[in-house]
Amino acid sequence: MISALALGLAVSMAPIHAKPGANLVEERFKASLNEMVQKVHAVEESATKRRAMIDWTMRLENGLEQVLGRESLDAGDRAALAALRNRFHAYRDELGGQGGLTRIEDANLDGFASYMQQDMEQAPVGGGIYISAGTLVIILLLIILLT
Amino acid sequence: MRVGLPAALATGMLLASALCFASCAPTGPMRARVSRLATEDRIRSLIVYVIHGDGDYIYHDDQGGRRLADEDALAQARQVARNAPNAEVFIFHQKPRWHLWSHPSRDGVMSHYRGGVLLRERNYSRHGKGSDFAAEAALFGRHALLRHLPPKTCAVASDSASNDFASPGPELRGPNRFFVYFGHEIPILGGHGYSRSQPQEEFTLEQFSRGLRRFVGPSCPSKRPLTLLALSSCHGGTPATTSTLFPFADFLLASPAPLHLSFLDTRALIPLIREASEATRPSGPDSAGLETGRIRARAEQMARESFASLRERTQTEISLSLYDSEKASAYLEAHGGSRDRGGELGDGVRMEPMVFEDCGEDPDFGAGGEEAGVQVFYQAPRFGFLKVKRGHSGWACPASFSRAASAHPTEAAGSLTAPPSGGGTLFLLPASSEEEEGRLPGRP
Numbered sequence: 179m180i181s182a183l184a185l186g187l188a189v190s191m192a193p194i195h196a197k198p199g200a201n202l203v204e205e206r207f208k209a210s211l212n213e214m215v216q217k218v219h220a221v222e223e224s225a226t227k228r229r230a231m232i233d234w235t236m237r238l239e240n241g242l243e244q245v246l247g248r249e250s251l252d253a254g255d256r257a258a259l260a261a262l263r264n265r266f267h268a269y270r271d272e273l274g275g276q277g278g279l280t281r282i283e284d285a286n287l288d289g290f291a292s293y294m295q296q297d298m299e300q301a302p303v304g305g306g307i308y309i310s311a312g313t314l315v316i317i318l319l320l321i322i323l324l325t
Numbered sequence: 326m327r328v329g330l331p332a333a334l335a336t337g338m339l340l341a342s343a344l345c346f347a348s349c350a351p352t353g354p355m356r357a358r359v360s361r362l363a364t365e366d367r368i369r370s371l372i373v374y375v376i377h378g379d380g381d382y383i384y385h386d387d388q389g390g391r392r393l394a395d396e397d398a399l400a401q402a403r404q405v406a407r408n409a410p411n412a413e414v415f416i417f418h419q420k421p422r423w424h425l426w427s428h429p430s431r432d433g434v435m436s437h438y439r440g441g442v443l444l445r446e447r448n449y450s451r452h453g454k455g456s457d458f459a460a461e462a463a464l465f466g467r468h469a470l471l472r473h474l475p476p477k478t479c480a481v482a483s484d485s486a487s488n489d490f491a492s493p494g495p496e497l498r499g500p501n502r503f504f505v506y507f508g509h510e511i512p513i514l515g516g517h518g519y520s521r522s523q524p525q526e527e528f529t530l531e532q533f534s535r536g537l538r539r540f541v542g543p544s545c546p547s548k549r550p551l552t553l554l555a556l557s558s559c560h561g562g563t564p565a566t567t568s569t570l571f572p573f574a575d576f577l578l579a580s581p582a583p584l585h586l587s588f589l590d591t592r593a594l595i596p597l598i599r600e601a602s603e604a605t606r607p608s609g610p611d612s613a614g615l616e617t618g619r620i621r622a623r624a625e626q627m628a629r630e631s632f633a634s635l636r637e638r639t640q641t642e643i644s645l646s647l648y649d650s651e652k653a654s655a656y657l658e659a660h661g662g663s664r665d666r667g668g669e670l671g672d673g674v675r676m677e678p679m680v681f682e683d684c685g686e687d688p689d690f691g692a693g694g695e696e697a698g699v700q701v702f703y704q705a706p707r708f709g710f711l712k713v714k715r716g717h718s719g720w721a722c723p724a725s726f727s728r729a730a731s732a733h734p735t736e737a738a739g740s741l742t743a744p745p746s747g748g749g750t751l752f753l754l755p756a757s758s759e760e761e762e763g764r765l766p767g768r769p
Contacts, residue, residue, distance in 0.1 A: 201521060204381040209391075216389040272708060279710065286707075292387070293640035293708045299384045300559065300583040300641060 203317055211295055218291040224284035231291060232273050239266040241320040255313040262317075269294055367440065368470055370412035370501035370598045373540060374402040374591075375461060377508030379421045379432070379520035384586035387638055394586035398507040398557070405591055406438035409598045412501075413470050414438040417461040421522040422452060432522070435464050444468075456520070456528040458536030465540060501598065501620070502551045504537065504574070505591055510559040511566065534569050541573060549575050549650060553624050556580075557589040560681055562646045563721050564657055571650040575617065576624045581721035582644035582681070589645075590634050593627035621649070625700060632702040642711060645702040646719040652698025653719075660691050685718030693718025 214234045218227045242263040246256065268277070273290070275281025282290045378395030386392055399418050406414035415437055422432035431448035438444065445468070451460045509519070511533050519528035541550035554574035560566075562581030570577055578589065597620065628647045635643045684690045694701055699719035705712050 201381065205383055208383050208385065212385045212389050212391070215385075219389075268709070282708065289640055290708055293706070295385060296585060296639060296641045300585060 207317065208299060211298055215291045215295045219288050224287055227287040227291070228273055228282075228284075231287070231294070232270055235266040235270045235273075235294075238320060239263050239270065241323075242266070245316050245320070251313070259313065259317075265298075367411050368413050370409065370503070371469070372405065372409070372412055372414045372503040372505065372594065372598075373465065374398075374414070374416040374505045374507070375458065375536075376402065376416065376418045377506075377520070379419055379522050380509055381521065382509075382586060392586075394588060395507065398588050401588075401590065401592060402505070403436065403438075405594055405598075406436070406443075407441050408595045409438070410441045412438075412440075412598045415461075415465055415469070417458075417464075419451065419520070421520075423522070433460060435461070437468055439470065455532070456523075456526050456536075457532040458539055462536070462539035502541075503553050503555070503594060504540065504551050505555040505557065505589075506533070507557045507588055511556075511561070513563075513565055530566055530569055534573075537570075537573050549573060552576065552620055553578065555589055555591060555627075557584065557591075559583040560721055562644070562648075562719060563681075563723065564684065567648060567720065568654065568657055571648070571654040575650055576621065577648040577650055577653075578624060578628055578645065579648070580643075580645055581683075581717065581719060582642045585635055585639045585641065585643070587635065587638065589627075590631040591627065593623065593630045596626075597623035628700065628702055632704075636704055639704075640707045642706040642714075643702070643704040644717050644719075644721075646717075647700040647702075648719070649698035656691075656693070656697035656699075660689065680724045681721040682724045683714075683717050684720040684722040685716075687722065690718065690720075690722070693720055 214230065218230050221227050221230065242259055245251075246259055246263065251259070268279075269290075271277035272279040273282055376395050376398045378393075378399075382394035382396075384392055384394055395418065399416065402414070402416045406412075406416065415435065418434045418436075420432050420434065423430040429450065429452040431450045433449045433451050434446065435449055436443065436446045449460055449464060454460045454463075512519070512529050514529060516527045516529035516532070518524040518526075520526055537554075549572060551574035553576045554570055556566075556570070556577070556579040559580065560583065561579030567577060567579065570579075580589075600619070600623070624647055628645050632643060632645050635645075685693050691697070693699055694716070697719065701717050701719045703717040705714040
């Protein structure tokens with residue numbers, strides 16, 4: 179973990195035009211999301227499905243919350259990370275029936291997993307092309323370390 | 326074993342025959358020429374596909390299989406081209422650019438079909454030519470059959486953009502002209518890094534419309550150069566985008582909402598193209614109206630089939646709008662024009678939390694829909710706050726980020742699951758357990 183963080187710090191200081199990292203982030207994030215969705219689909223018990231999705235979104239939401247505490251983020255990246263955090267929070271709310279949202283019924287949990295996947299895949303991570311290389315690395319580390 | 330003279334002679338004759346057939350067989354260019362001559366008088370339609378692939382187009386299907394949306398779009402375009410015996414089809418696939426010791430790679434592939442036959446397929450370079458389809462239009466100008474048709478006779482359009490090109494290139498002429506774009510949302514501002522491998526290059530709606538102009542040339546004020554323009558991207562149905570594109574096409578197909586990466590299905594163009602080859606084209610004083618009606622019906626069919634296809638596999642919001650350009654542009658003029666109530670946009674940076682909402686939420690905008698010349702195919706998302714939404718005006722407007730954020734701090738940004746501000750809005754309607762109809766008259 180320490181070596182991963184050190185690598186992340188080094189890469190985050192790389193020139194901003196080192197955009198190939200963005201492809202890696204996008205692909206890794208979508209692969210991680212797909213793994214979670216397929217696991218949900220494969221599991222029989224509804225409680226396990228729900229817990230898997232809640233845990234996954236909560237880990238990422240908490241990780242992003244910690245990152246948002248950094249003062250070094252610029253406005254654009256901060257907004258993008260906040261949007262991502264809010265999105266995970268909304269998914270979790272709907273799974274638990276909070277925040278004014280109706281709790282997902284057991285019969286719809288597979289569909290909700292697909293919904294999360296499609297919702298995330300339609301919009302590139304953190305706005306995709308509009309996010310800085312450093313912030314992309316942060317998201318990558320979160321994905322690697324937390325999922 | 327010694328070979329006898331008769332056997333040697335036979336072998337020699339066989340070899341000579343083979344050489345003869347080989348030398349007599351049409352070479353590549355000759356084959357292309359023969360094919361062109363055979364089909365030139367039958368070409369009734371022209372389709373140009375521009376498929377953007379220099380970005381993140383990864384998605385996963387229902388079985389968890391990894392797919393690339395641009396490759397899927399390319400396969401679909403090729404299927405259309407192969408099944409269009411009376412059309413000329415250009416497919417431009419824009420790909421990531423690599424650099425090898427400062428030498429840029431070729432970053433595009435052109436596939437040119439005529440009469441259902443692949444005439445040529447070649448790599449090309451977009452490097453140093455800008456992002457407004459200059460490289461693609463140059464290839465089109467070099468190879469398109471329709472450059473031999475008489476030039477247009479109407480006056481050059483008054484808009485300044487059309488005067489920016491010394492050589493606007495051959496025009497898309499002919500009874501049926503289609504332009505299809507597959508890619509991510511085309512931004513209004515910023516746009517740097519739209520092509521992932523070229524972060525310094527800007528691509529916005531301005532570059533896109535300039536690129537269209539390279540293909541269609543100066544337009545007649547009274548006649549739009551394209552029959553149908555299909556924009557297979559997210560948020561293509563905003564007032565600003567549609568207002569910019571209405572002058573190019575009689576009909577515009579676009580998605581006001583985010584569009585699933587499986588994109589629009591243009592294979593419904595095939596029957597439209599096949600119909601154009603028939604000798605039963607309308608004639609008489611109302612022939613133009615009949616022809617427009619036929620094309621509208623087919624464009625609607627394409628929208629409907631795309632919608633049905635998306636509906637089968639998509640849990641998120643689906644919104645497809647087929648605009649009658651003349652009627653829809655008049656509606657926009659009467660209801661606020663092409664204004665885009667923008668969120669906060671920094672120079673070169675678009676804040677991801679650009680919240681879009683149905684323009685119909687604004688009472689000043691009106692209901693849109695059929696009265697505005699828009700056929701709306703709408704399905705609410707199966708989850709989230711918008712799952713109770715019953716219809717759509719056919720346009721999406723960028724909402725104020727600050728307004729959306731203050732309305733619901735834990736939501737907002739970047740997702741159409743964000744609730745609207747305050748209460749007493751469409752979203753407080755009782756939830757319906759029935760699925761939406763495929764065709765809706767706009768917001769009730």
